[in-house]
Amino acid sequence: MSKGYFLERLTWPQAKKAFEKTSVVVIPTGSNEQHGPHLPTGTDWMVAREVARRLGERAEVIVTPGLPFGYAKYHTVFPGTLAVTEETLKHAMIEICGDLLKYGATHILFVNGHGGNTTALRQTGEWLRERCVPSVVSSWWTMAHVVNPQWNMIGHADYIEVAAMMAIAPELVDLSVAKNHKNRKLTDKLSLDNLGVVRFKEGTMDINGVMTDVTETGDMLELGESAATNYDIEPSTGTAEMGNTILDGVADYLAEFVEEFRKVKFSPIGSEGPTAGMRKH
């Protein structure tokens, strides 16, 4: 018996009861984008949907449908990527959150499957904070180490992501072409830590590349995105067993987190602190 609710399966009278029982809402976000030669383009939203599903079984929350598109224009140099702009994504998220507030939602948890969405989700969070609604963004791949300190994300379509997809839909994973491809260099002296970071000597700077600037195959290492120290791990080492351990572990973690998160209350902006009482209009 599931503790939470899956909105798309409820009639509106059932949804009304669910919103009366719980006001914590989980919104899965992802992307439909290239994931190297070995993972399907649906990876990011499929994994987010699965984490949200497992969380909905464990915690009294309402899980909404997820948008299968995110901000990933820099991936559209590989066929199959379908992305919206950051602006569109921000508007879409704010608009659906606006409806959730009508039904009494008080806390929003984004279960995010794609790093490129974080700016739009942060902007949505600002909008929610102004309405006193706490919102958090949980990017599942940053939590594998919570399950096992040895497991740290090392890149796009890495062994962690392979493991998750092996657990969800192994028939969609083509391990025969999975390989740890190292990132391209821009010049002899300029290497790329990831798509957005160029390294020169001991320093780094942000750079505006697209995926083909850093990889021929679409998969990519992402140095510094986690506590990882070993960037040689082959994607093919990801297994379904490992994936289930991660997905269940992250869902367990989030279920526990939700009970703490429910207690968070934000006061109206301007009601306390240095600006308290200052507003005149």
Next chain:
Amino acid sequence: MSKGYLLEKLTWPKAKKAFEETSVVVIPIGSTEQHGPHLPLGTDFLVPREIARRLAERSNVIVTPTIPFGYAKYHTMYPGTMSLKEDTLRNLLIDICEDLLKYGVTHIVFLDGHGGNLNALRQCGEWLRERQVPCAISVWWQITATTDPNWNAIGHADYIETSAVLGLDESLVDMKVAKLPTNKDLTPNIQMLDPHSARFKGGVVNVNLQTGDITDTGDLMEFGLTGAKDYTIEPSTGTKEMGEKFYQGQVDYLVEFIEEFRKVTLPALDSTGKLPKSK
């Protein structure tokens, strides 16, 4: 062996091959919105998703992931409805089509499960037309009569929609509370044909109401939506068997339509000699 492709299941090298093989793309879109006391909030996107899934088995097309949110702000008096604004929906559709064109797509077919999306879809269609891309928008309730001449949609959450959901998953329908709704009149002399059309004497004017203004239960009649003559059919007359026939009929029709639609080519806007020559 499936003739088409579900994009989300393909790696990019497989997607590249698929786009080389076919340049017709199907985009299912719906809405998360109240569907009366008996149908689930996901109805409008679950139904086109299923039509598209079956279509991919029988037609050489690429099906994209389903868009579960549409324009349905006028349903938000009922809990659970989650809607985009029309502008956002239009932008979202164009954003995605822009990417599809990068991969050589020449024809786009939207399978739309929700009437409220039509303005945004039409605007996206305009954008595509300017780029010479033929775009068709298919709503299932305009096709049901090809399956059975007696099947005409009569309203929101009606017997046909009920059948379509039963065909997917019987556990999603709460049949014991399914009942034919009556629209509330705005005044004794103004009858509501649907939330947006009001009949006064012999004429009809458009109004902008919330569904909650004309129904207590969320389901409602939509007079004039199709060629229906009988508006007394109870939603509970829908069956799983009808649902199965519904999906087969939709797909039979769309398979044939797409083979015809592939042949359509459109001239550039400035190529017909009617516009002044650009300098």
